[in-house]
Amino acid sequence: MKTSRMVVRGALVLALAAMIPTAFAAKNITVKGSDTIVVMGQKWAEVYMQKHPEAAIQVTGGGSGVGIAALINGTTDIANASRKIKTSEMDKAKAAGYYPEEFKVAMDSLAIVANAANPIKELSLKQIQGIYMGNINNWNEVGGPNQPILRYCRESSSGTYTFLKEQVLKNKDYAADCQTMPGTSAIANAVSKDPNGIGYGGAAYYIKQPGVKILSVKKDDKSPAINPVKADGTLDYEAAWSGTYPIWRYLYMYTGFKPKGEIKAYLDWILSPEGQKIVEEIGYVPLPLKK
Amino acid sequence: MRHHPFTKLASLLVVCLMTFSSAAFADEAQLMDMVKQMQQQMTEMQSTVTAQKAEIQALKANGGSIQKAPGGVEATPPMSEAEFNQRLSDSTGGANKWLKDLKFSGDLRMRYEAFHLTGNRNDGTTPPVNKYQPDRNRFRFRLRYGFEKTFSPEVKVGFSMASGEKSAAAGSASPYSVYNTDPISTNQTLGQLSDFKSIWIEKAYATYTPEWAKIGDSDRLSVSGLEITGGKFTNPFEKGSTDMIWDRDLKPEGAYEKIDARLLKTDSLDLKAYGIAGQFVLQESGNVGTKDANLWAYQAGLNPVFYVSGMERPIDALSALSIYSYQNYTQLNNWDIGGSSGVSQANGNPTNGARLAAENFNILSLYQEINFYPYGIPVKPFAEFARNMSNRSGTPATGPTTNSMQGGEDAWSLGLTLGKLTKKGDLQGSYQYKYIGANSVVGAFNDSDFGGYNYGGTDKQGSVIKLGYNLTDYLTLNGACYLVRPITQRDLTTNGMQVDQSVRRFQLDMTYKF
Numbered sequence: 001m002k003t004s005r006m007v008v009r010g011a012l013v014l015a016l017a018a019m020i021p022t023a024f025a026a027k028n029i030t031v032k033g034s035d036t037i038v039v040m041g042q043k044w045a046e047v048y049m050q051k052h053p054e055a056a057i058q059v060t061g062g063g064s065g066v067g068i069a070a071l072i073n074g075t076t077d078i079a080n081a082s083r084k085i086k087t088s089e090m091d092k093a094k095a096a097g098y099y100p101e102e103f104k105v106a107m108d109s110l111a112i113v114a115n116a117a118n119p120i121k122e123l124s125l126k127q128i129q130g131i132y133m134g135n136i137n138n139w140n141e142v143g144g145p146n147q148p149i150l151r152y153c154r155e156s157s158s159g160t161y162t163f164l165k166e167q168v169l170k171n172k173d174y175a176a177d178c179q180t181m182p183g184t185s186a187i188a189n190a191v192s193k194d195p196n197g198i199g200y201g202g203a204a205y206y207i208k209q210p211g212v213k214i215l216s217v218k219k220d221d222k223s224p225a226i227n228p229v230k231a232d233g234t235l236d237y238e239a240a241w242s243g244t245y246p247i248w249r250y251l252y253m254y255t256g257f258k259p260k261g262e263i264k265a266y267l268d269w270i271l272s273p274e275g276q277k278i279v280e281e282i283g284y285v286p287l288p289l290k291k
Numbered sequence: 292m293r294h295h296p297f298t299k300l301a302s303l304l305v306v307c308l309m310t311f312s313s314a315a316f317a318d319e320a321q322l323m324d325m326v327k328q329m330q331q332q333m334t335e336m337q338s339t340v341t342a343q344k345a346e347i348q349a350l351k352a353n354g355g356s357i358q359k360a361p362g363g364v365e366a367t368p369p370m371s372e373a374e375f376n377q378r379l380s381d382s383t384g385g386a387n388k389w390l391k392d393l394k395f396s397g398d399l400r401m402r403y404e405a406f407h408l409t410g411n412r413n414d415g416t417t418p419p420v421n422k423y424q425p426d427r428n429r430f431r432f433r434l435r436y437g438f439e440k441t442f443s444p445e446v447k448v449g450f451s452m453a454s455g456e457k458s459a460a461a462g463s464a465s466p467y468s469v470y471n472t473d474p475i476s477t478n479q480t481l482g483q484l485s486d487f488k489s490i491w492i493e494k495a496y497a498t499y500t501p502e503w504a505k506i507g508d509s510d511r512l513s514v515s516g517l518e519i520t521g522g523k524f525t526n527p528f529e530k531g532s533t534d535m536i537w538d539r540d541l542k543p544e545g546a547y548e549k550i551d552a553r554l555l556k557t558d559s560l561d562l563k564a565y566g567i568a569g570q571f572v573l574q575e576s577g578n579v580g581t582k583d584a585n586l587w588a589y590q591a592g593l594n595p596v597f598y599v600s601g602m603e604r605p606i607d608a609l610s611a612l613s614i615y616s617y618q619n620y621t622q623l624n625n626w627d628i629g630g631s632s633g634v635s636q637a638n639g640n641p642t643n644g645a646r647l648a649a650e651n652f653n654i655l656s657l658y659q660e661i662n663f664y665p666y667g668i669p670v671k672p673f674a675e676f677a678r679n680m681s682n683r684s685g686t687p688a689t690g691p692t693t694n695s696m697q698g699g700e701d702a703w704s705l706g707l708t709l710g711k712l713t714k715k716g717d718l719q720g721s722y723q724y725k726y727i728g729a730n731s732v733v734g735a736f737n738d739s740d741f742g743g744y745n746y747g748g749t750d751k752q753g754s755v756i757k758l759g760y761n762l763t764d765y766l767t768l769n770g771a772c773y774l775v776r777p778i779t780q781r782d783l784t785t786n787g788m789q790v791d792q793s794v795r796r797f798q799l800d801m802t803y804k805f
Contacts, residue, residue: 073714087516096713097662097669099596099605171444176376257604 029263031059033067033080036159036202037251040106040282041080044270047278055262064159071256072096077263079254082108082159098256105270107285109228109240110163110247111203111214113188115195120144122216122225125246128168131198134175139196152187152199153178160184163249164200188212203228204235204283219246235280241288251284389440397436397451400802402478404429407795408743431478435493445500449524453477453493458634472634475538475739475747494542496522504550513553515563521546527567531592531611531658533675534738535704535725538747541736545571545585561596561605573617574625584625585618604664613656617733621647626735638734638748639727649700649730651681671708677701682730699728699750699778710759717761726752729779742775743794750778753794769800 031041038061045057059080062070067079072093085093085100093100112128114120123131123142130136131149140146153174154161165171181187184201191197192211199212206214207229216225226245230236239245259267269275276286379387406427437451456479458472471491479488498520507513520527523544526537547569555562569588576583592611599606619625624645627633641648660673682700706723725741727749734748741747741755753775760768773796 094607095711097604097664097711099607180375258598260603 029055029057029078029266030076031057031078031080031253032062032070032076033078034064034082034159034251035061036082036108037080037106040251040279040284043278043282044275047274048266048269052265055266057266063157068093068100068254071100071254072098074098074256077255078267081252081254082249083162084250084252085254093256099258100254100256101258103253103255103267103271104250104287105253105267106251106276106279106287107240108249108251109203109235109245109285110160110167110200110249111206111228112217112247113191113199113201113206113209113212113214115191115193115197116211116213117195118144118213120215121213122218124218124221124223125168126220128217129170129172132164132169132174132178133172134177147196150194150197151175151178152181152190152194152197154184154187154201155180155182160201164247167247167249202283207233207235207283217246235283235285237285237288240285248285392441393438394441395436395438396805397434398802398804399435400433400800402431402433402801403799404431405797406743409793430481432481433477433479434490435477437494445502446497448497449494450492450496451494452490454479454488455491456480457489470628472628472636473739474542474628474636475540475736477540492523494523494525496520496524498524507553511553511556514550515553516551518549519546520549527569528588528590528613528615530565530567531590531609531613532656533658533673533704533706533723533725534741535675535702535727536613536615536654536656536677536732536737538736538738540739543569543571543586545569547571547588559598563594563596565592565594566590573620576625582619582623582625584620584622586620587616587618589614589616602664603667607662609658609660609662611656611658613654613658615652615654615656615733617652617654620733621649621651636735638737638739638746639729639742639750640734640748641729641750647730649679649682652679652733653681654679654732668709669711672706673708674703674705676703677732679728679731699730702727702731702749706755712759712761712767715761715763719757719759721755721757723755724753725755726778740771740796740798741773743792743796751775752778765804767800767802767804769798769802771798771800772796773798 031045038059041059045059049055049057061080064079064081064083067076067081068085068089070076071079072089073096079100085102090100112123118139120139120142127136127142131142132151132153134151136142137149138146139149151174153164156162161174165174179190181190181199184205187199187201188206188209191199192209203214206212214227214229216227218225224244226236226239228236228239228245228247236245240248253267253270255263255267271287279286376387383390408426433454435451435453437449439447439449441447455471455473455477458470471489477491477493498518500516500518504514504517523542524547526539526541526543527547527549529537529539547567549565549567551563551565553561553563567588567590569586571586571588572583573586574584590611590613592609594607594609596605596607622645624633626637626640626642626647627635635642637647654677656675656677658673658675660671662669662671664670679700702725704723704725706721708719708721710719711717712719725738727737727741729750732749737747737749739747741753742751753773755774756772758770762768773794775796776793
């Protein structure tokens with residue numbers, strides 16, 4: 001009687017011991033921030049958790065500012081950002097006892113697109129600035145047909161909107177008649193139907209979009225026109241890495257301080273060839289290989 | 292999470308089982324029954340999940356059969372930015388244009404304050420007799436409210452108002468009785484038969500942070516920013532000093548320039564530096580023969596942030612060297628608000644007629660703080676030493692018993708802060724000891740709470756103990772205790788402590804930030 005009781009107890013303890021590692025050893029990592037990165041972030045998390053069942057990673061969007069604010073409040077382990085952390089955010093973080101560490105995790109080439117029927121093949125940064133600020137209003141001012149230019153842009157809350165404003169418009173305001181569209185797909189749809197339309201967005205998205213062409217961009221009048229997509233229809237990583245294609249940005253992840261343990265392992269994996277392969281799959285530009 | 296649902300469930304059940312094992316294992320038969328019941332429940336749940344899975348797959352396969360509501364309303368195409376702005380402008384009367392990038396902020400502090408003073412009374416009795424000042428209790432508030440408008444990433448302007456008392460010292464005959472004569476307090480005492488209280492301009496400034504001044508790669512030797520500010524503004528010299536020199540309510544007037552640089556960045560060290568130059572206006576007088584008083588101030592700081600093994604967060608140190616060179620401040624009643632018939636701001640600096648006893652104020656200050664986080668708790672020890680380099684040939688002070696006040700050129704402070712008040716539930720405690728020689732720093736501008744109920748200033752030493760707790764992210768409860776006694780035994784000075792007068796001051800604050 002006594003022996004059988006011991007056997008039952010022993011079996012239960014063994015069963016418990018077998019279950020505990022999976023049930024309680026999980027390390028929860030929360031990732032919050034940029035909507036630009038959220039799909040890629042979720043894919044990273046999904047693949048990483050498949051390979052590391054002990055890890056539990058939760059990824060949500062909300063915007064770069066929201067992610068960084070959460071980092072400062074201590075409510076997320078990692079903040080995704082499609083822009084660099086601001087000096088004021090750094091000061092706030094420091095006041096709260098955080099020392100954000102920056103990780104460049106991918107690159108993003110922004111494409112300028114026009115209707116496929118538009119004979120224009122290239123624009124300079126100055127011309128793009130002129131078009132989006134409302135100083136250039138007819139395609140014939142940039143070598144095209146005598147037709148008015150219809151400008152399509154993203155909502156002002158979008159990181160892509162801010163990126164173009166900062167990098168190309170030099171922080172000047174968009175033209176008041178810009179048609180605000182709720183996403184890159186909406187811009188693609190509008191430009192494909194509008195022979196006089198111009199739009200922008202992540203380059204990878206437009207590669208296979210019917211009725212839309214990706215324009216080459218010149219840094220200035222003397223520079224060669226560079227297209228973010230190669231002739232074989234794939235993203236031109238070299239153009240982004242070398243900066244010859246001028247409209248690109250880094251995508252970032254921030255931790256509260258120097259990462260350790262599971263968070264470090266996750267970030268190391270994202271920066272590894274395996275993690276960067278996912279960057280390519282999602283349609284962004286992977287980081288250049290370290291020589 | 293990628294765990295099978297039953298893994299979690301089973302784990303939970305086993306944990307429950309373990310928790311109650313003493314009761315559960317009382318009888319083997321009972322135990323076996325329980326295990327069987329668990330098995331049965333798990334089987335039932337497995338069946339339910341399988342059925343639900345099949346149902347979902349069927350629904351997916353027949354996706355086309357889901358009926359849409361007839362006569363659905365077509366989505367309205369998104370309005371253009373121009374149309375949206377026009378509608379917004381129409382509905383706000385055009386206010387949206389100037390409201391853009393306008394940030395409002397402020398705080399309201401309610402304070403209960405109690406004093407217990409011992410020593411000779413400052414009533415002009417000569418020689419002073421042993422009288423004790425009466426204990427005092429008072430309720431005060433501080434209201435600050437303002438906005439900052441960002442015109443571009445390079446330019447912003449700000450404006451704020453704050454409460455503060457009208458002059459109490461000058462009497463009704465003086466024109467200064469209707470003015471604020473305290474540059475280091477925005478408190479308003481409750482009383483005066485509930486009359487309406489004053490509000491003043493606390494800050495009015497413009498700041499320029501040029502993009503062209505950012506030079507170099509941010510990860511290497513680089514200039515990360517230049518800031519030029521003019522007007523009446525938050526004191527930039529607070530960063531590398533304690534309130535032994537600068538009361539946190541003081542808002543200097545004039546201009547300052549600040550430059551930030553990164554000297555080195557490696558995996559384990561981030562070394563930054565900064566420099567500030569300030570040109571502050573103290574007194575501007577149109578009278579012939581009266582010299583304007585100004586302050587030329589300089590501060591250079593070094594801020595290494597480095598990681599050490601075994602600590603999750605880095606060590607963050609700040610070393611600062613400051614020079615405060617006052618021009619004509621000690622002369623011709625430039626230390627009064629309102630000149631010779633105005634209100635003295637000597638606050639412990641010995642006087643001699645129309646001038647202060649110190650020959651001048653050329654103050655050299657060294658400040659050091661270290662922030663580190665053992666077990667995640669913020670700890671900050673800090674220290675400051677200051678010397679008035681121009682005090683040695685000063686003028687003797689006057690008074691009923693004339694003391695030579697050529698000494699007292701040194702001031703120092705040591706302190707420790709534990710915790711930080713940033714969000715709900717945060718706790719912070721601090722201890723600070725201050726020794727402030729009579730001629731060491733300018734009494735008009737240092738901590739006004741370090742003393743009795745109408746002065747702070749110099750020629751004092753003692754302890755300050757503070758404790759704070761964040762009731763919410765925006766509401767803080769603070770308590771403070773000041774135990775202050777005089778350094779010298781001098782007599783009758785304007786707003787100075789008398790003979791052996793000691794102060795015990797207690798404050799209880801509730802502060803709401805918005």
